[in-house]
Amino acid sequence: MRIVVLAGGIGGARFLRGLKAAAPDAEITVIGNTGDDIHLFGLKVCPDLDTVMYTLGGGIHEEQGWGRADESFTVKEELAAYGVGPEWFGLGDRDFATHIVRTQMIDAGYPLSAVTEALCARWRPGVRLIPMSDDRVETHVVIDTPEEGRKAVHFQEYWVRLHASVPAQAILPVGAETAKPAPGVLQAIGEADLVLFPPSNPVVSIGTILAVPGIRAAIAEAGVPVVGLSPIIGGAPVRGMADKVLAAVGVESTAAAVAAHYGSGLLDGWLVDTSDAAAVAEVEAAGIRCRAVPLLMTDVEAAAAMAREALELAEEVR
Amino acid sequence: MRIVVLAGGIGGARFLRGLKAAAPDAEITVIGNTGDDIHLFGLKVCPDLDTVMYTLGGGIHEEQGWGRADESFTVKEELAAYGVGPEWFGLGDRDFATHIVRTQMIDAGYPLSAVTEALCARWRPGVRLIPMSDDRVETHVVIDTPEEGRKAVHFQEYWVRLHASVPAQAILPVGAETAKPAPGVLQAIGEADLVLFPPSNPVVSIGTILAVPGIRAAIAEAGVPVVGLSPIIGGAPVRGMADKVLAAVGVESTAAAVAAHYGSGLLDGWLVDTSDAAAVAEVEAAGIRCRAVPLLMTDVEAAAAMAREALELAEEVR
Structure with a gap:
């Protein structure tokens, strides 16, 4: 089985460790976000x-x-x-x-x-790790400052230095529109048996990967199951400050809203946490198969269980 | 008092520490060797x-x-x-x-x-440290190898990797002939009250500095005392493997031969170690005032004593 995973940092990495445990024989290609380089x-x-x-x-x-x-x-x-x-x-x-x-x-x-x-x-x-692009793409965040008015700062400055403590007015993947997918990216998607979106940030991690021209279309047209896992549990991001960047793109911090943000044109299946079971109907009404399962990656086994649920859901929507 | 010192690495640095102790009120400008960069x-x-x-x-x-x-x-x-x-x-x-x-x-x-x-x-x-040049000068050493025949290696490869274990056939300060003295170098020499050559390597340290067009002439024409200290004691370099690179330029590893290598056109005074007292007459016969004093920089005080001797000799030849 060939699996393509779009990954950001911590959430993507921990999910991948679970996926390797859940599918030890799978050929896994990871398309990594480079927008926060x-x-x-x-x-x-x-x-x-x-x-x-x-x-x-x-x-x-x-x-x-x-x-x-x-x-x-x-x-x-x-x-x-x-x-x-x-x-x-x-x-x-x-x-x-x-x-x-x-x-x-x-x-x-x-x-x-x-x-x-x-x-x-x-x-x-134990996976093939490919950056989304060899071209420079740099995520900038537009913020309002008392001293300098509205300005764009590097994502890392917003995230690490400012701890996302001020509202993000916009998220700009600078350079994305002219970036080309790195060698192997489109081929891996084209040969995949399924595509997974781990509980990575839907805007500045997976969203940035999808902003590289060609990647979103390749996934949408691959004709294989595309299954994602919600990074939002009970209305709050599991880690990080995803709510801040979701607000910047007009998306509520709910499991259902993130699914709708990806859209049924891209997503076939969506896993929400058991605490968000009420969202299942809403997601399914939007044309995306949905299940509520435990989504806290407390250890490798928990991540592996999530991966197994994602793989099962993929077979269900195939 | 304004003193210009041409310096290589360890020997130059330790001498400078002694000079600062011996002449705490002097304005010291150090022209540093960059040939081993x-x-x-x-x-x-x-x-x-x-x-x-x-x-x-x-x-x-x-x-x-x-x-x-x-x-x-x-x-x-x-x-x-x-x-x-x-x-x-x-x-x-x-x-x-x-x-x-x-x-x-x-x-x-x-x-x-x-x-x-x-x-x-x-x-x-506590000194003004200026590289000899802002241009790239790289000392290469020509050696004979069993596998590749004659070839040039970077000085650091010869010195650090090979420990100067094979004879140096030639020393090439690559780029020196087109290098310009760094800003401040010629001015410092022109305004100096005396110029000192510490017991640094006469070929790959001080020799490289002197190979930058303009520096040797500026020192020779400054009209101020130029005094050096022998890095060779009792026929052997105090540290390092200076004998290997001296041989490459056809200079014997003796205190007198190094003085002659600099020449009376450049040097006014030369300090040899007490164990080389027999060389004094030979050096003076070549037109360079010479004294035998202890030249082992065992500690800062020993280096300071050497610096005081150099300063005294400078006054003697002024």
Whole structure:
């Protein structure tokens, strides 16, 4: 079975670990979000790709969900001693090495997809991890500030520095309209037996991937089941601040509203949490098969159970 | 008193610490060798500038003479886990931060001299440290290999990886002939009250600085005392493998031969070690005032005593 998964960071990575446990023989291709990539200290940082790679490769900081286990912060402290920031982005020493290798390869002319493959040669994530695009796409968030009025900031500045503490007026995937899917992306979708949307952020993670011209259409026209899992439980995001960016695109923070945002033209099946069982009828009325199952990824087994539910729902709608 | 010092790495840095102690009120300008700069992991590394900066700024690894105190090697270990080398060059985590800041500034368009000034804003070395040139000069060493015949390798590969274990056939300061002295270099020489050559390597450190067009002539024509200290004691280099690169330029590893290599057109005074007292007459016969004094920089006080001897000799030849 060939499965394509569109993934953001922590939620996508943890779901993928469950999926690997639930379908050990499946060929899994992960199309990773690169919209929150950022250049820091002259280095190219790909937070979502790295979270997937570290999580599936056994190098992740488990409690935190991102970054490396047993991490130290000597380089960052030294950079701060030089007065060089930003200090709000937590790059550890082990993590720095990844960005140094990536930047060196990109400067040598390799596309991000080839670099990602090279990094994965170390981590052996057990999936094929492809960035959504080799072209630069950068998610910007429009906010209103007392000092400077309305302005756009990098997604990481909004998310990590500001903790999404001010309303997002708009989400701009800058560069997306001219970006091309990375080599292998459309082919993987075309050859997939099913496509899964993990409980990743529907706007700045999966939404950004779908904003790369060709990807949404390829999924919609693949003729295979497309099943998603709600990142919203009981009217609130499971982690992160997805409600803030959903509001920016006019979508309520409910499991049903997110399903409707993807739409029945894209989604065939949708899993909501048992606490959102009341939403099932509404989602099904919109033409998307829906089931209520436990959606909290408390551990790998819980994530695997969710993956099994998604696979079953996919067979049901096939 | 304005003093200009041409400096390589460890020997130059330790002498400078003594000079600061011996002449606390002097305005010291250090013209640093950049011929052994190297790009590693996509980062610009300037070993000699950093050794001067760390030594005078209190961050040096004292026993080792280069690199940072309390250093860790997490980044390097992680790079090795990615299969990315070279492993033979010992870049520590603290040191990496320096190279990251430097590379980021250079990529942003700042010349090395401005970058060095910015880095020194943290270290406050108590001297003005200027790279010999903002242009790229790279010392290559020609060696004979059983596998590939005669070839040129980067100085660091010869020095650090090969430990100068094979004879150097030639020393090539690649790019030197078209390099321009960095801003401030010629002016500092023109305004100096004296010029000192510390016991740095006469070929690959001071020789490389002198190979930048304009610098040798400016010193020769400055009309102020030029005094050097022998890096050769009792027929052997105090540290490093200076004899190997001296042989490549046809110079014997003796205190007198090094003085003659600089020549009376450049040098006015020369200090040899007490164990080389027999060389004094030979050096003076070549037109260079010479004294035998203890030249082992066992500690800061010993280096300060050497600096005082150099300052006295400068007054004697003025």
